[in-house]
Amino acid sequence: MNVRNLTEELLGKGESDRIEFIASARAENLIGRAVCALLNTKGGSVLVGVDDCGQVLGVLREEDADVLRLFLHRHITPQVLFTVTLDDVQGGRVITVDIPEGSDRPYVFDGAVYIKKGLDILAVDAATMREMVVRQSRETERWERRVAVGLAIDDLDRKLLDETVRKAQDRGYRFEEVHKPDAVLADLALARFGQLTNAADVLFGKRVALRHPQTRLRAVCYETDRGDNFIDEQLYEGPAFYLLEEAMVFLKRHVAIAAEFKPGQLARESRPQYPFNSLREGLVNALVHRDYAAFSGGVSVSIYPGRIEIWNSGHLSMGLTPEKLRSATHESILVNPDISHVFYLHELMERVGRGTFKIVQECRDMRMRPPVWQNKVSGVHLTFFGVGQGQISVKINERQRALLDGLGINESIRMDEYVERVGRGISDRQARRDLRNLVDAGLLDPIGAGPATSYRRTETKI
CATH class of the missing domain: 3.30.565.60 (Heat Shock Protein 90)
Structure with a gap:
């Protein structure tokens, strides 16, 4: 399965608490709210150029993705990693924004905080905002965010830092004061209150191993x-x-x-x-x-x-x-x-x-x-x-053999369907182990998570 198939799979699933469809790349405010909401909840994906029914509406360009990426980076705080890519799918092109579950909540888009609740994107009220801030304050500070005691700008590899700036600018990232290393590090969340963090040391420290x-x-x-x-x-x-x-x-x-x-x-x-x-x-x-x-x-x-x-x-x-x-x-x-x-x-x-x-x-x-x-x-x-090292070295029992014989390439089955197909005499635990062994052997691909997980037949031969 390639990137195109993965994106088409998201289209086929429809909107959910982790998937949002937006029709136009010009609806920047709607996209910004959706990205902010997913950062503040479970993460997920925003597919742009798609109507509410999952229908691809037209052809988008790479320039549309670049403009959207820059807009989101400028309007969402604090800075966070999400990816904006242009994907080819059946019927045209869509922009996919892949978003992790945020670690520095609350995230803000244009002065407001949003969350995703089911299919709805909601602006949080004052009580929810207080709850999010209190919960964040109680969490242990990440090691990468802690102050690197004694670390100074001169201890960093400036050539590597300058290379990072150039690469970031090539990806549309903008710095407030690009010629000031301390300002650049602050923009990258690698400096706090005028002091460098452990992450700055890990990424750029010339003698980081002496300290860590x-x-x-x-x-x-x-x-x-x-x-x-x-x-x-x-x-x-x-x-x-x-x-x-x-x-x-x-x-x-x-x-x-x-x-x-x-x-x-x-x-x-x-x-x-x-x-x-x-x-x-x-x-x-x-x-x-x-x-x-x-x-x-x-x-x-x-x-x-x-x-x-x-x-x-x-x-x-x-x-x-x-x-x-x-x-x-x-x-x-x-x-x-x-x-x-x-x-x-x-x-x-x-x-x-x-x-x-x-x-x-x-x-x-x-x-x-x-x-x-x-x-x-x-x-x-x-x-x-390595190549030739037991490509398929799993023992296939009769139940598994019957399943593989009955599934065509890219056809899927859920665990409850497998149990029903096998018939009586197999427990959920045995069924789960059968399917997991076939996944380990590369014969099935797990799709989704939890009780809704389905297993798709791969092209791998026994």
């Missing part, structure tokens, strides 16, 4: 799958962008590239054992969603002959599960919104809430076994399996 040793990244290439002997081991430190760059260099140094000649072609085709785009996406997720407050934490990359593991010392946000990460649509909850925002400005994050599905899809396109996420006490583990 947990920011280091360890990369190891092992000789065997048991991990008893290593071929190469490196410990990287510096700004998060440097860690990402060095980790990718390490991966490319040790990941094998296969070359083959296809019939009728003179030139050979090169194919890496792993999809580098997905590896980079996995590293970005590890760097922006990890728990920086844990002094024993970090990020590691482990290369084995048959797999690659990326670990970070974070945990999946409440409500997210490894199964949901593999699904086409799931909630987006940013653990470190300020750090995520700057990664987005560097074009290292494309769509809010869709990165993990892109990883799964790219692996399937390469006919690889789908990657596996594990949410353990020690942190989040993401495992990639």
Whole structure:
């Protein structure tokens, strides 16, 4: 399933507490209220160029998305990461605004605060506003927002900061005083009350590891799958962008590239054992969603002959599960919104809430076994399996075989329908395990969450 299919799926679901349709890109105030409302509730998507029935109304241009992106960034406070993209769908083009669940509520659009309640967008009253402010004040301050004691402008990599400004301006971001580093950092929520934050140190600190040793990244290439002997081991430190760059260099140094000649072609085709785009996406997720407050934490990359593991010392946000990460649509909850925002400005994050599905899809396109996420006490583990490493290594029972034989490509089934089809003698727990095993094998895609989850047959063959 590609981006077009994902957007068309949202169109097919219709409006809900997480989906809003707006007919015209010129209805900027309506769009601004909808984005603000979703930030203040569960997050979701606003689809522009669509009527209330989900009908695509016409052809929008890239310029329309650029104008809307700039408008929203100027009129919604505090600054927050959301993505505005132009998507091709059947019948034309729509602008999709993907919005995470906001971490710094209340969010304000043109002086007013809005929430989404069912299908309605409501301006909050004074009592609701007080409740939101009190709830926010009681929450523990995020580590990335805490003051970095003793950190000064001179401790930051100015070249990297200037590059961030240029990239942000290319994406339509506007700064109040672009030539003043302290003002730029304040605009990016990386400075508060004249003092730099921990996020500024993570992103731009030249010697961040001296103040925060947990920011280091360890990369190891092992000789065997048991991990008893290593071929190469490196410990990287510096700004998060440097860690990402060095980790990718390490991966490319040790990941094998296969070359083959296809019939009728003179030139050979090169194919890496792993999809580098997905590896980079996995590293970005590890760097922006990890728990920086844990002094024993970090990020590691482990290369084995048959797999690659990326670990970070974070945990999946409440409500997210490894199964949901593999699904086409799931909630987006940013653990470190300020750090995520700057990664987005560097074009290292494309769509809010869709990165993990892109990883799964790219692996399937390469006919690889789908990657596996594990949410353990020690942190989040993401495992990639190399080409030829047991693409489908799951035992299929008779119930599962009957289901796969009866489902066409892209056809879906819910768990209650599966139970009914199988007949008596299977519990909900057994049915859930059957479906989860087929998801792990890449034979089904979970769509949605909770009791309403459906499972769509993929193109993967047994």
